Amino acid sequence: MARIFAPSDKVTPSGDRIKQADKFTAWFYSEGMRLPLHVALHSGQTGGSGR
Numbered sequence: 001m002a003r004i005f006a007p008s009d010k011v012t013p014s015g016d017r018i019k020q021a022d023k024f025t026a027w028f029y030s031e032g033m034r035l036p037l038h039v040a041l042h043s044g045q046t047g048g049s050g051r
Contacts, residue, residue, distance in 0.1 A: 005029050005036055 002014035018027060021038070029036035 001027065001029065001036075005033075 002011045002018060006014040021027070024041045026039050026041055027036040028039050
């Protein structure tokens with residue numbers, strides 16, 4: 001992933017940063033974005049009706 005968004009001189013530091021991310025976090029990157037967004041993931045369970 002780091003090879004996709006990072007310039008060639010920053011691939012290694014970006015890759016290291018991705019590897020050190022906490023559990024249940026992700027990097028979102030889409031066409032046209034300059035940098036990826038760091039997002040916290042959620043289980044999706046709200047404790048509601050159990051659907």
